[in-house]
Structure formats: structure tokens, C-alpha cells
Amino acid sequence: MNSNNLKKLISILVLAVTFTACVQDDDFNTPGLVIEEPTFPANSTFVQIGGILGDLAQAQNDDGPEAKVTFEVENQYLEGYVVSSDKAGNFFEELVIQNSPTTPTAGLRVLIDVNPLFTSYEFGRKVYIDLEGLSIGTENGVATLGVLSSDEVDQIPSFSQEDIILRSAEMAVITPLEITFEDFSDDLTNLYVKINNLQFNRNDVLGDDPLTFAGEPSDDFDGERNIESCDNGATAVLSTSTFADFKSLTLPTQQGSFEGVLTKNFFGDTFNLVLNNPTGLVFDNENRCDPDVLECTGTSGGANVVFAEDFTGVSISDLENSGWLNVNTTGGTLDFVVGSFSGNQYAQITGFSSGENPFEVWLVTPEIDLTASTAEELSFDIQANFDNGNILTAFITDNFTGDVTTTEWSQLDASIPTGPSGTFGSFEGVGPINISCVDGNVRIAFRYAGADPGPTTRYHIDNLEISGN
Structure with missing residues (x-):
């Protein structure tokens, strides 16, 4: 190494040591991002999720279940609160929003060609969506908002995401809507719900080889697990993506509650429960509600x-x-x-x-x-x-x-x-x-x-x- 390069290296090291000595560790932390409330044109109008769901229902009553509604009014904005999160990989390139942080009555799935989304649209974040040019229809059995493509509602392009979906400064505390399996209906899809007194079937979790959320060899795209009510024995399906980072965790053996989104399966014919992350299962009651079954203790088996x-x-x-x-x-x-x-x-x-x-x-x-x-x-x-x-x-x-x-x-x-x-x-x-x-x-x-x-x-x-x- 020549003398000039040696002098440069020594100078850089001295500066680095001096700078480090003068700056405390927490001064390197990234400053918090301040989100300002968006401004809107003077002639803007604001609509609710229930309103555009009503538009869709009217179109489907007139033209059949495949009917779509395309919005053409300028400066018309939809309001909603984000209740999904793709941080754990259980949602992909979609937001689920509902009309209120408490006692919601209407929800909607929004397709966006962006991953991840949780860094911009956190759970509880209020958003405004510019509806001009977007369409709403029923895809996979649930109401879906996006861009119309070949008579299907498709994803909002990534290059227009920030112009179409605006973040509010409001971060709401989401209170889940308490329901039961018997309450499942199309009106409750795309809502953040809570269901109490649940457990997984004893044959799935108490044996020598308990099931995971979605890590079995037979799981293709999603792991679907039956979850049962301790109130009446009714069952529903908990669906977990095989891309979720908790897919290989074993199902809990206790009973407790579920918090997550009510939606439908890929075919749109069965209600599914979907977690944002495994903490949505609060299974902390060791007293299971398994039915009494016949237990014969004698020798069995004969020719x-x-x-x-x-x-x-x-x-x-x-x-x-x-x-x-x-x-x-x-x-x-x-x-x-x-x-x-x-x-x-x-x-x-x-x-x-x-x-x-x-x-x-x-x-x-x-x-x-x-x-x-x-x-x-x-x-x-x-x-x-x-x-x-x-x-x-x-x-x-x-x-x-x-x-x-x-x-x-x-x-x-x-x-x-x-x-x-x-x-x-x-x-x-x-x-x-x-x-x-x-x-x-x-x-x-x-x-x-x-x-x-x-x-x-x-x-x-x-x-x-x-x-x-």
C-alpha cells in the first residue's frame, strides 16, 4: 500500500472514531414517519362500503351474480379501515377493509399488485380509495374491488397504488365483531370477527402426530383445518396459506377464541376463517370440551x-x-x-x-x-x-x-x-x-x-x- 493511500485510510478511521464518539446510539434510529391527513379537491364526495355493496347488489339483481359495477365519477372516495395484514404471509396482494373500527356492518376485499402491504397500510389504518375507474364484483364468493379485466375484478396496478389508496393519519383500535358459526352469512364476509369457545378436533391435535397449520405434505396452497364450537359442536374451516411464516407450527391443543377475517375459500362456496398471525388464536383454556365416547378396556380383535x-x-x-x-x-x-x-x-x-x-x-x-x-x-x-x-x-x-x-x-x-x-x-x-x-x-x-x-x-x-x- 503506498503512503498516500495509507494516509487516506488513517484519516477515514480517525473521522469514523471521532464521529462515533460524538453521537449517541439512539441518534441513529430512523425518525418516525409522520403521516399527514390527505387533502381532497373541493368537489370531492365520500361514500361508504355499504353504499357500493348496495350498488353491486342492485346490479346483480338485474343482471345476475356475475354483474360488475364500474365507478366513473371523479373525486369520489371510499372510506374504510384496514383489518388484514400480510406481515405473516397469510394474505397476499390484498387488503381487507371494513366500514368502522367497532360494530362494523360492511367489508370489502381490495386487490393490489403490491407485496408487502403492511408497511404502508397497517392494521387499523384508515384509508381513502379513489373509486374513479375501479370496479366492484363478487370474486371467490366475496365482494371485491379492483380493476376490471376480461369481466373479472383484477389487481390495482402497483404504479398507481399511492394515487388510488390514500393513507389517513388515523390509526384506529379495531374491536372484533363477536359472532358464532351460526351467524355466518355473506353480509359478514370481509369483517374482522371474534368467535369464542373453540377448539381443534381431538383427533387432529391430541395424537402422536398432531397437525400443523399448513405444513402437511397434502396441503396445497392452503391448509384447511376443522375448528369446532364447544357450545354446540358445530364446525368451521380455518384456512392458512402454505406461504404463511407460521404454517409449520402445530395446532394448539387447548380451547379458546379466534380473531381474524371471515371470508370464503378459493371456490367461493365455503366460509373460511383466516388469521392475520397466530396470536389471533387465544387458546389458553386447558379444559377441552371433547364429547364422552365409548371406552372399552377389554381385549379386542378376533378372526x-x-x-x-x-x-x-x-x-x-x-x-x-x-x-x-x-x-x-x-x-x-x-x-x-x-x-x-x-x-x-x-x-x-x-x-x-x-x-x-x-x-x-x-x-x-x-x-x-x-x-x-x-x-x-x-x-x-x-x-x-x-x-x-x-x-x-x-x-x-x-x-x-x-x-x-x-x-x-x-x-x-x-x-x-x-x-x-x-x-x-x-x-x-x-x-x-x-x-x-x-x-x-x-x-x-x-x-x-x-x-x-x-x-x-x-x-x-x-x-x-x-x-x-
Whole structure:
């Protein structure tokens, strides 16, 4: 190194040391960004989310559900409060806004070709959106604002983001709207909600291999987990993106509350709950609300088949004539049928497009005599399809009254598999379930209880068998 370069290096080091000695550490902190309230042209008008949702409803009443509304008035601004956050990766290139920080009545999804958004539009930030040239329609089942492209509402371009979506200086405290699963409706989508007394199904979280939010090999784009109410056993779907930074966390085993956004799945046919981050689950109650299930402690398993039904070569009428019961207790027409695929037959049911809300349908076996056998156990196969909630439960009784609603049933500890939300699943074995402590003439029953709209998972039941000695 020559002498001139050496002198320069020494001078730089001296200056650096001198500067560091004269400046305290906290003077290097980035100064807080002061956001000023935006100014608007004198002729500006301001509209509410409920108002443009009303415009959309009128257009869809006149022209059908695919109708869109495009706004052409200059200096017309929509007001709203941000209730989504993409900081944890569970939202992507979209904002969810609602009309009020407390007791909201209307919400909207806004598509923007920008990532991330939380650095500009924080949770609770009030925003103004210049509506000129934007369009509103229903996409993925929820009201969506953006730019019209090929008759679909698409993203606001990144280069116009700051001109279209203006930040207010107001940062509101968002109070979640407390609801229940039974309250789910299109009017509540895109709102920040709270639901109390929830837990994940015991079969998903209490075993040796508990589920993660969205880190399973079968999770494609989103992990969908059934979450159940401790008040009435109803279920809903918690959806988590496979890009979320908490996707590999295991689901909590306790019960508690959910805070997040009510929306719908990609197909727009099922309500979904979406977290901004995992702190939206406050599961701090160690006392779970699991149902009492039959617990037989004796030895089970034997080589003799006591009862079997694989539904091959039969119709539902054949089953009913042989003593099976197929009962809709809610007065509708939905019932079990015998379905088939690739030569395989099975009992099948789906509430999709039934219009029955709620529905409860029972499929009950004929009497099965267990007096001459011991160590009995039950097994069957289940295929869950287009899964939007775990709504199938298995029971047993040794004292059937002839009426499923007056019979005293014992719930079986049957782990009903979950399936994909948008297609058919695969048959999975359930059991063997130890039923050795039940004697005499017994019946096995499957109860299918949900609602349309609501949980309508399609189930196929096959290879029902009781074995023993």
C-alpha cells in the first residue's frame, strides 16, 4: 500500500472514531414517519362500503351474480379501515377493509399488485380509495374491488397504488365483531370477527402426530383445518396459506377464541376463517370440551367376522328392506344413497345444493347380535370429499327404541378423516374401534349433520365390519 493511500485510510478511521464518539446510539434510529391527513379537491364526495355493496347488489339483481359495477365519477372516495395484514404471509396482494373500527356492518376485499402491504397500510389504518375507474364484483364468493379485466375484478396496478389508496393519519383500535358459526352469512364476509369457545378436533391435535397449520405434505396452497364450537359442536374451516411464516407450527391443543377475517375459500362456496398471525388464536383454556365416547378396556380383535357390509350389488332400497334405516330427522329430503365409482359401491351422502339448513340424516345398521361373540371391534372406510367441515359422527347402541331421536346413543371414538376442499379424497381406514364392552343386539349409526349453505362435506362409507372371537 503506498503512503498516500495509507494516509487516506488513517484519516477515514480517525473521522469514523471521532464521529462515533460524538453521537449517541439512539441518534441513529430512523425518525418516525409522520403521516399527514390527505387533502381532497373541493368537489370531492365520500361514500361508504355499504353504499357500493348496495350498488353491486342492485346490479346483480338485474343482471345476475356475475354483474360488475364500474365507478366513473371523479373525486369520489371510499372510506374504510384496514383489518388484514400480510406481515405473516397469510394474505397476499390484498387488503381487507371494513366500514368502522367497532360494530362494523360492511367489508370489502381490495386487490393490489403490491407485496408487502403492511408497511404502508397497517392494521387499523384508515384509508381513502379513489373509486374513479375501479370496479366492484363478487370474486371467490366475496365482494371485491379492483380493476376490471376480461369481466373479472383484477389487481390495482402497483404504479398507481399511492394515487388510488390514500393513507389517513388515523390509526384506529379495531374491536372484533363477536359472532358464532351460526351467524355466518355473506353480509359478514370481509369483517374482522371474534368467535369464542373453540377448539381443534381431538383427533387432529391430541395424537402422536398432531397437525400443523399448513405444513402437511397434502396441503396445497392452503391448509384447511376443522375448528369446532364447544357450545354446540358445530364446525368451521380455518384456512392458512402454505406461504404463511407460521404454517409449520402445530395446532394448539387447548380451547379458546379466534380473531381474524371471515371470508370464503378459493371456490367461493365455503366460509373460511383466516388469521392475520397466530396470536389471533387465544387458546389458553386447558379444559377441552371433547364429547364422552365409548371406552372399552377389554381385549379386542378376533378372526371371526360377526357383521360385514361392503354395499356391493345393492341399492339403498335393498338395504332398507334388509333392516337398515335411512332417516332425515329435520324434515327434508336429503338422505343416504348407494354410490359407485370404478366398480366400487359405497354409502354416499352430500348436503351440497340441498338447500336444507340445517340437516340431520342418520344411516343405521340392522340389529347385530353380539351375544355369541367376544372381543369385538369395529372398522370401516371413509372417503371425505369437498371437505368444508367434519360433520359425520359414528355411534353405537344396545337399546334401540325404533326412533333415532329417542335412542340413547354412545358416540364411538372414530377418527373421521378430513379430505380436500375442492376435489375427491381417498378412502382411509377408521379403527379398529374396541366395542367389546357392548353386548346383546346392537346397532351402528352414522349421523350426518350440517347446513346448506354451510358445512356440506361429501362422504363415502364402505367396508363396514365387526370382528371378534
